[in-house]
Structures are given as C-alpha cells and as structure tokens.
Amino acid sequence: MARIGVFVCHCGENIGRTVDCHGVAEACKDVPGVVHSVDYKYMCSDPGQQMVKNAIAEKGLTGVVVAACSPHMHEKTFRRATAGAGLNPFLCEMANVREHCSWIHEDREKATVKAVDITKTIIEKVKRNVPLNTIRIPVTRRALVIGGGIAGIQAALDIADGGREVILVEKGPSIGGHMSQLSETFPTLDCSQCILTPRMVEVYQHPRIKLYAYSEVESVEGYIGNFKVTVRRKARSVDEDKCNGCGACTQVCPNKKIPSEFDCGLGKRTAIYVPFPQAVPNLPTVDRNKCLLFMNRAKGRPDTCKKCADACAKGAIDFDQQDRLVTEDVGAIVVATGYQLYTIGKDQPKDNLKGYGEYGYGTIPDVIDGLQFERLASASGPTSGKILRPSDGKEPKRIVFLQCIGSRDPQKGMEYCSKICCMYVAKHTMLYHHKVHDGQATVFYMDIRAAGKGYEEFSRRAIEEEGAQYIRGRVSRMWREGDVIKILGFDTLEGEPIEMDADMVVLATAMRPQPGIDALAQKLSVSYDQHGFINEAHPKLRPVETNTAGIFVAGACQAPRDIPDAVAMASATASKVLGLFANEMLEREPTVACVNEANCAGCFHCERVCAYGAVEHKDIKDRAGNVVRVIAYVNPGVCQGCGTCQATCPSKSVELQGFTDEQIWGEIQALGV
Amino acid sequence: MDATTPAVAGGFEPRITAFVCNWCTYTGADLAGTSRLQMASNVRIIRLPCTGRIDPMFITKAFERGADGIIVSGCHPADCHYNAGNYHARRRFAIFRELMDFLGVDTGRITFSWVSASEGGKWRDVVNDAVTRVRALGPFTDYRKLVVDPVATATGVVPPEHVGKEVPA
Numbered sequence: 082m083a084r085i086g087v088f089v090c091h092c093g094e095n096i097g098r099t100v101d102c103h104g105v106a107e108a109c110k111d112v113p114g115v116v117h118s119v120d121y122k123y124m125c126s127d128p129g130q131q132m133v134k135n136a137i138a139e140k141g142l143t144g145v146v147v148a149a150c151s152p153h154m155h156e157k158t159f160r161r162a163t164a165g166a167g168l169n170p171f172l173c174e175m176a177n178v179r180e181h182c183s184w185i186h187e188d189r190e191k192a193t194v195k196a197v198d199i200t201k202t203i204i205e206k207v208k209r210n211v212p213l214n215t216i217r218i219p220v221t222r223r224a225l226v227i228g229g230g231i232a233g234i235q236a237a238l239d240i241a242d243g244g245r246e247v248i249l250v251e252k253g254p255s256i257g258g259h260m261s262q263l264s265e266t267f268p269t270l271d272c273s274q275c276i277l278t279p280r281m282v283e284v285y286q287h288p289r290i291k292l293y294a295y296s297e298v299e300s301v302e303g304y305i306g307n308f309k310v311t312v313r314r315k316a317r318s319v320d321e322d323k324c325n326g327c328g329a330c331t332q333v334c335p336n337k338k339i340p341s342e343f344d345c346g347l348g349k350r351t352a353i354y355v356p357f358p359q360a361v362p363n364l365p366t367v368d369r370n371k372c373l374l375f376m377n378r379a380k381g382r383p384d385t386c387k388k389c390a391d392a393c394a395k396g397a398i399d400f401d402q403q404d405r406l407v408t409e410d411v412g413a414i415v416v417a418t419g420y421q422l423y424t425i426g427k428d429q430p431k432d433n434l435k436g437y438g439e440y441g442y443g444t445i446p447d448v449i450d451g452l453q454f455e456r457l458a459s460a461s462g463p464t465s466g467k468i469l470r471p472s473d474g475k476e477p478k479r480i481v482f483l484q485c486i487g488s489r490d491p492q493k494g495m496e497y498c499s500k501i502c503c504m505y506v507a508k509h510t511m512l513y514h515h516k517v518h519d520g521q522a523t524v525f526y527m528d529i530r531a532a533g534k535g536y537e538e539f540s541r542r543a544i545e546e547e548g549a550q551y552i553r554g555r556v557s558r559m560w561r562e563g564d565v566i567k568i569l570g571f572d573t574l575e576g577e578p579i580e581m582d583a584d585m586v587v588l589a590t591a592m593r594p595q596p597g598i599d600a601l602a603q604k605l606s607v608s609y610d611q612h613g614f615i616n617e618a619h620p621k622l623r624p625v626e627t628n629t630a631g632i633f634v635a636g637a638c639q640a641p642r643d644i645p646d647a648v649a650m651a652s653a654t655a656s657k658v659l660g661l662f663a664n665e666m667l668e669r670e671p672t673v674a675c676v677n678e679a680n681c682a683g684c685f686h687c688e689r690v691c692a693y694g695a696v697e698h699k700d701i702k703d704r705a706g707n708v709v710r711v712i713a714y715v716n717p718g719v720c721q722g723c724g725t726c727q728a729t730c731p732s733k734s735v736e737l738q739g740f741t742d743e744q745i746w747g748e749i750q751a752l753g754v
Numbered sequence: 755m756d757a758t759t760p761a762v763a764g765g766f767e768p769r770i771t772a773f774v775c776n777w778c779t780y781t782g783a784d785l786a787g788t789s790r791l792q793m794a795s796n797v798r799i800i801r802l803p804c805t806g807r808i809d810p811m812f813i814t815k816a817f818e819r820g821a822d823g824i825i826v827s828g829c830h831p832a833d834c835h836y837n838a839g840n841y842h843a844r845r846r847f848a849i850f851r852e853l854m855d856f857l858g859v860d861t862g863r864i865t866f867s868w869v870s871a872s873e874g875g876k877w878r879d880v881v882n883d884a885v886t887r888v889r890a891l892g893p894f895t896d897y898r899k900l901v902v903d904p905v906a907t908a909t910g911v912v913p914p915e916h917v918g919k920e921v922p923a
Contacts, residue, residue, distance in 0.1 A: 151784045152801070180787025181799055185878075191795040198798050603832050608778070610872045628777055628835055628871070672803065690806070692837035723836035724807030728846070740802055745812060748800050752771055753819035 083114035083208040086142040087200060088133055089178075090124035090149035096183040097122075101193040105148060105178070108197045112204050116140055124149050130162040137166035144207035148176040148200040153619075169212030171671070171739060176203035198752060205747035213671040213738055218718040220306035221412040222662040225250065227298055227601070228417035230258020232636025232647040234280050236415045239655030241289040245662050248409050249284060250312055251294045253342075255360035256281055258419055262343060264458035264466070266644060267508040268539035274359060274461065281361040294362055299406060301604050304693070304721060305631030306412045306667045316402040318353075318367035323397035326363035330389035330398060331355060339371050341463075345453040347471055348463030353389045353398075358461065365389075367400075374400060413631050413658045414605065416615055417651060418598060420637035422450055423487040423494065423591040435493050437486060439558045440588060446472040447566060447585045448559065451505055454587045458512045468516050470585050473564060477520065477584030480513055481568060482506045483556055484526045487591035495591045495612060500641040502589035503530045507540040509587060510549035523550045523581070525570060533643070552579065559586060592641040607632050615639050625653045633657050672739035673720035674727060680734035681712040687726035687735050688713060695719035696726065768822035768888040770797045772881075773812055775805045775840070778829035778870045785874035793878040794885040797825065804828065806839025810850040813864065817897045823863045823888035827880060830868040840868070862887050863894060 087109040091097035102120040109118040117140045121129050124147055136142055145168070147159045152175040160170035178196040186192040222245050226237045229251030237249045249256070260266075261281075263273035284290050299311040319330075334351035341350040343357045350356075352372040353365050369375040373386040390398040425437040442448045447470045449457075460466040470477050484502050487494035503526070510522040529551070531540040543549045556570035568581040594613040602609045607627040608616040615634045618626040625633050633654035636647035661667070674687075678701070688696040699714035713735065715726070724737035733742060774780045780801050786793065802808055805828030813824050826847060834840040847866050855861050865884045869877045888894075 151780075151787070153781065153784060177784075177799075180784040182787075182795075184787040184790050185793050186795045187792060188795065195795050195798070202798065202800065599832075606835060606837050608829070608833050608835070608871055610870075616871060628781075690838075690842055692839070721836055723804035723839045724802065725804060725836070725839045725842050728807055728809040729842070737803070737807060740807060742809070745800065745802070745809075746815060749771065749812060749815045749819055752769070752798050752816070752821070 087118040089120040134166035145173040150179040171213040202748040205751040229256030232651040233417035235651035254366040268535040481583040507543035672722040770823040771816040772825035775828035777835035779827040781871035804839035805843035
C-alpha cells in the first residue's frame with residue numbers, strides 16, 4: 082500500500098493569497114494512500130525541504146507530492162531532497178498550483194477546488210510511480226559553435242582555452258561578423274577592428290579550434306553528449322591548401338562593380354574577393370553568381386574569362402571544386418548566428434512586414450541605415466573614414482538620425498526594443514561631430530534607453546558636449562527636393578509639427594535574427610519565438626541554455642544584444658559546455674521508453690514513429706540458439722522520452738518510464754466526478 | 755469551506771481535461787501564470803512529455819470519468835521538442851475526431867491547438883474559448899451513461915439512471 086506524503090506550499094503569498102493551502106492539505110488527507118499532508122510557507126526553503134526529508138524518514142513514505150510551483154521550477158530541488166532522505170527521487174512529483182492555479186485565478190473558492198484537483202491527480206500518479214535509476218551515457222568532449230561573429234569567436238576561444246576541441250562553422254567567407262564592420266564602439270569609442278581582429282587571428286591559430294568558414298550546418302542528429310553534425314563546406318573555387326592569400330586574383334578580376342556586402346552596398350568588390358583586408362581565413366572566394374565564367378557556364382557557353390586562374394602563381398583557383406560534406410562528432414552545440422538589420426524599404430510578405438516606404442530608404446540614396454553609417458565612418462570603409470553622401474560624395478552639413486525605425490512598433494515593425502540603437506546613434510552623432518566640425522547632427526527619438534555601465538553618461542555627452550540636437554518625436558515622411566532631403570515630423574514635447582532639411586538621414590533600424598534561423602532551429606530542434614529569436618530555457622535562470630539539452634545560445638540570435646552582452650553570453654555558454662564536458666559520463670533522466678519483451682509482437686510500428694532511431698531489433702533465441710522472435714529494443718542512450726512509440730504500440734508493449742499508461746490513467750481517474 | 759465541493763453555484767461549469775506537452779504548451783501555461791493572465795478555472799492539465807505520447811484512449815477515458823470537454827495542445831508544427839511527435843499527434847487526432855463525430859460526440863468538445871512556450875496569451879484564449887464553447891454545449895452525460903457501473907455488474911442491479919439506456923453487455 083502506498084504511503085504518500087503531501088506538502089502544500091504557500092510560496093509566501095503567491096499561492097496562499099488565492100488558494101486555501103491549509104484546506105488543500107486537509108482535503109488531501111482523505112485520499113486513500115495519503116499518510117501525511119501538511120502545508121508550509123516556503124516548501125523550497127531549507128526548513129521546508131527538511132520537512133520533506135523528516136516525513137520520509139518518520140512516516141516511511143513511498144511517494145512525495147509537493148503542491149507548489151511548476152515542475153520546471155523546483156522539481157529538481159525536491160527530487161534532490163527526496164533522494165537526500167534515501168527515497169528514489171523519481172517517487173517525488175510536483176503539483177503545479179502556482180503557475181497553473183493561484184496566479185491565474187482570483188476566485189479563492191474556485192482556485193482552491195482546482196488546487197485540490199491538481200494535487201489529487203499528482204497523488205494518483207505518484208502512487209503508480211516506480212523507482213528509476215539515472216542513465217549514464219558517454220560524452221564526446223568536443224563542441225560545435227555555429228556563427229563566427231564576436232559571440233561565436235568568444236565561445237570558441239573560451240571552450241578551446243578550457244582544453245576542449247571546438248569546431249567553428251561560419252556561413253560567410255570570413256569570421257568577424259557584424260563587429261568587423263563597425264567603426265568605433267560605444268561607450269569608449271575604441272576601434273572595433275583593433276579589438277576584434279586579434280581575436281579572429283587567435284581563433285585561426287588556436288591548436289584546438291577547427292575553423293570551417295564559408296560552411297553551413299547541413300544536418301544534426303543525436304542528442305546531448307553525442308551529436309553527429311554534417312557540415313556543408315561550400316565550394317570557394319579556391320584550394321585552401323595552395324592559396325597563400327596574395328590577392329593577385331582579385332586585382333585582375335574584370336567584374337569590379339559588385340556591391341560589397343561588407344560595405345553594405347556602399348563599396349564595390351570583384352567576383353573573386355576577400356570580403357575585407359583583415360579577413361580570417363585570408364582566402365579569396367569566387368562568387369559564382371557574379372563570376373563571368375560561371376555565368377557563362379550557367380548559360381551553357383564555353384569558359385571565357387580565367388584571368389584569376391592565370392594570375393595565380395600557386396594554381397590555387399579550382400573552378401570545378403564541389404561542395405563537400407564533412408561529419409563531426411560533438412557533445413555540445415553553441416548557436417551564435419547573430420542578427421540582420423530590418424530592411425525597411427521593402428514590402429516583405431514572407432515575414433508579414435510592410436516596411437516603411439515613407440522614409441524613401443532604397444530610393445533616396447542619402448537615406449542609409451546604421452550599419453552603412455558605420456562603414457562610412459570606418460577608416461577601412463569605402464570613403465576611408467570620411468563622412469560623405471553616397472549620392473554625390475559631398476560632406477553632409479546637416480545630418481538627421483531617426484531612432485526606433487521598425488522597433489517598438491507593433492503596427493508595422495517589431496514590438497520589441499532593439500536595445501542598441503539609442504547608444505549607437507549617440508555614438509554616430511559623436512563620430513560625425515569629430516569628422517565634420519561645422520555640421521549639425523539632429524536625432525529624432527522616442528525615449529533614450531541608455532541602461533548599461535557608462536551608457537547614460539555617454540548619451541549625455543553626445544547632447545551636452547558634442548552638440549547633438551535631440552528632438553523627441555517621430556518623422557512621418559521624407560522626400561527629396563534637388564539634393565536636399567525634406568523631413569516632415571512632429572515634436573512631441575513642443576506639440577508642434579516640424580519641417581526640416583537634411584543632407585543625409587541615418588535610420589536606426591530594428592535588429593532581427595538572421596534569415597534562415599528557423600531552418601537551423603528546426604535542424605537543432607530548439608524553439609524560437611514569433612520573431613525568430615531562439616528561445617532560452619528560462620528567461621532568468623537559464624539564459625544561455627535552450628530547451629534542447631546540450632544546445633546553448635549566445636548573442637543576438639537570442640534577442641537584440643550589444644557587444645558586451647553577446648560576449649558575456651558567449652563566455653557563459655563556454656562555461657556551460659565545459660561543465661558538461663567535465664565528466665566522461667553524462668547522467669540523464671531515466672524517462673525513456675522500455676519494451677515489455679514478453680508482449681512485444683515485433684510489428685515495429687514504434688520504430689517507424691521514432692524520430693531518433695532509438696528502436697532497434699532484438700533477436701530472441703531458444704536454447705539451441707535459433708532465432709524464434711524478433712522484438713523491439715529501445716536504446717536508452719538514444720531515446721529522448723517523447724512517448725510517441727507508446728501511444729502507437731498496438732499491444733501496449735512499450736512503456737515510457739515516468740509517464741506510463743497506469744500513471745496517466747491514474748491521473749484521469751482522479752479527475753472523475 | 756469544504757475544498758472538495760466543485761463550485762457550481764452559478765450554473766453549469768464544464769469540467770475540462772487538458773492533455774499538453776511538457777515543452778511548449780505546459781511551459782506556455784506556466785508563462786500565462788508568470789504573466790498573471792486571468793482565465794477560467796475549469797481546466798485541469800495533465801502533463802505529458804509530448805503530444806505524441808497522447809493515446810486517444812486518454813480522451814475517451816477522460817470523458818468516461820466525467821470530463822465535458824478536452825483540450826489537446828502541443829508545440830507548433832516544426833517546433834516539436836522531439837522533432838515529429840506533434841505530427842504523429844496531428845494525424846492521430848484528425849482521424850480520432852472523425853471517429854468521435856461518427857459516434858455522435860459533438861467535436862466542439864474536443865479542442866486541438868498549438869500553443870508554444872512563448873504564447874501565454876494564446877493559452878489563456880484557448881482555455882477561455884474551450885470553456886465558453888463547452889459551457890454552451892452543456893454537460894456531457896451521453897458517454898457516461900454508456901459506462902458499465904462496476905457495482906451493477908457485480909450485483910446484477912442496473913442503476914436507475916441506466917434503465918432503458920443502451921448499456922454494453
């Protein structure tokens with residue numbers, strides 16, 4: 082006969098305010114099998130946990146039900162306490178009377194009835210729980226980092242410095258990410274490339290980092306500690322082993338008018354190109370969509386231009402190179418794919434975005450976005466650091482910055498705040514002031530959100546010392562008259578409309594996750610929010626873990642982040658990865674499927690529905706060694722515990738430990754009238 | 755107060771059993787709680803690892819035990835924590851709902867939805883909509899009347915509410 086202990090938590094007032102906790106504990110006393118039922122202010126506190134332990138010892142409990150918060154919150158805590166008292170931890174379960182009851186109901190009577198019901202269902206479940214033992218599986222102590230921006234670089238370096246091998250996969254031809262495009266960084270105005278490029282080189286030279294640039298993750302199989310990742314190494318058309326990075330090929334390429342992605346379209350590049358001089362690896366890449374030879378091949382014409390190949394003394398150019406697939410075994414994965422800027426000029430029906438046609442981005446050449454301004458201000462940029470208008474190359478004397486373009490706008494853009502724009506616009510006004518001494522910078526803002534060390538001081542400095550004029554309000558329309566941009570807006574502090582002329586306008590557009598993040602997230606089976614940002618496992622307590630064990634998230638693919646945030650997150654993922662790699666064996670929850678060998682008929686429906694390939698065939702032999710039956714066997718190391726096999730099994734011969742039919746039927750039974 | 759008495763003073767309050775997956779909808783319901791989104795208190799959640807784990811028998815069992823409505827909810831298509839469990843659930847329930855319809859069960863009593871971990875508000879709407887719909891449909895007594903009373907079977911005495919009704923042998 083079960084001897085169940087029920088522990089009802091008040092959670093201070095969080096549960097007690099709307100649920101009569103003492104009433105719940107009293108009501109549970111009448112449930113058959115319950116031998117102990119109490120309530121307490123804070124069950125998760127030390128004395129609360131001690132109550133559980135004492136009751137297990139004194140009352141000889143065979144099961145523990147804690148009616149408190151979500152199992153996602155404190156199941157581990159109470160299972161630990163249960164184990165501490167010598168009872169199998171899987172005989173302890175949580176009844177969620179906080180998130181699913183007290184916090185969502187105001188009627189005390191109804192909430193209390195519901196709390197009793199919830200607790201009773203879990204009591205019935207626990208009565209049917211059986212002791213389970215933790216599964217131990219081996220861990221491959223190598224990590225995969227996806228994305229070679231500052232977050233990916235930091236994560237890779239930290240893990241490698243911690244003594245483990247890292248595979249760093251970068252989609253583009255070079256690592257460095259958006260940070261390599263920046264001119265100077267807030268709030269210290271130190272040169273972005275000066276602090277980034279040494280780290281890039283360090284990645285390249287690190288003995289424990291294997292860099293796959295110009296590569297993408299093709300597929301991911303497996304589970305925590307045992308992932309098998311296939312990486313597509315896209316054809317650069319350049320032999321990496323032969324190329325010495327001299328750059329002769331790029332100088333002779335006749336197609337020199339291709340807008341440079343690195344310069345955000347403000348500069349030009351050739352068809353065979355190195356995205357920027359400090360690129361790592363310093364290898365050219367043939368853009369097959371723009372190369373004359375490949376364009377001719379696409380049209381079925383013979384190869385004509387081979388100038389780069391002729392110029393290459395090493396014979397490194399290989400037009401017939403194919404994509405290669407390489408497979409790597411890793412134990413943990415860090416996702417650090419970063420962000421893109423909201424391309425505001427265009428209607429984007431796929432993402433259900435309307436764009437902001439009224440600002441003329443894409444039609445007025447002197448309306449640019451924040452990253453384009455970074456390239457103008459960068460010493461390595463298309464203007465060598467001079468602030469010049471894209472239209473006529475003149476120095477703009479009146480420059481206007483618009484904040485919150487696409488951010489904080491549920492109607493047409495994103496409802497979230499992009500976080501970095503207030504700061505980089507303040508920085509832009511300063512950079513502009515340093516380079517155009519007689520110019521006037523004006524900023525249209527909604528609020529100034531300068532939360533961060535030295536941030537508020539920095540934005541005040543832009544206004545008070547560097548002469549930026551800040552206008553609280555929005556711009557409704559911009560158009561071009563001659564070479565002047567006319568701006569129509571509204572000053573919400575003065576309560577008056579504003580008309581203004583500008584030579585150049587910079588839009589601080591919203592940060593969005595990289596395109597293709599959804600496809601990657603699906604390969605990794607991690608969840609993402611409606612904007613495409615990867616979901617963290619817990620917004621406060623597990624900020625760098627995802628819902629999938631062994632997969633971590635860093636930087637702006639999780640939410641808008643500035644550099645210090647991204648770096649801090651990356652280091653956090655590294656510490657998580659190194660923690661995971663600390664032991665050769667990994668302990669896993671034993672909630673996996675288990676086959677009843679006597680009943681299994683060997684139909685293998687379970688095998689067909691298993692998403693992990695965890696179901697294997699097992700031969701049952703007679704004494705003479707002849708195979709008499711073939712039945713299913715679930716590999717507990719591979720099984721993830723979804724239970725789809727159990728719902729599919731016609732003879733109910735496979736059972737998911739911890740969620741058996743007995744247990745669920747017990748729960749349903751408890752809800753009966 | 756007797757905590758075990760259901761609050762039915764204001765008229766018919768449906769009993770709804772929800773079968774939800776641990777990763778999306780259960781977490782979404784947690785988020786609804788963390789966000790203090792107020793909703794009807796008629797739903798009792800049974801947590802499963804995945805919607806793929808949900809056996810249609812659970813639903814018939816819940817009806818048998820007095821549920822007036824059912825909610826099945828899991829991760830959005832392509833977002834399943836277990837890659838594909840929700841697809842199996844979706845196929846299973848497309849057929850199961852047809853069967854229920856064929857048997858004369860109003861399919862309005864069975865709600866199938868996708869609620870992700872970030873959709874606390876959607877969970878509240880799913881709950882409130884299901885409660886409103888099932889409340890309008892009234893108590894679901896038909897199924898319970900078909901259930902063989904264990905006492906009746908043992909004693910050979912048919913309970914008065916079963917007299918004249920179709921009771922399986």
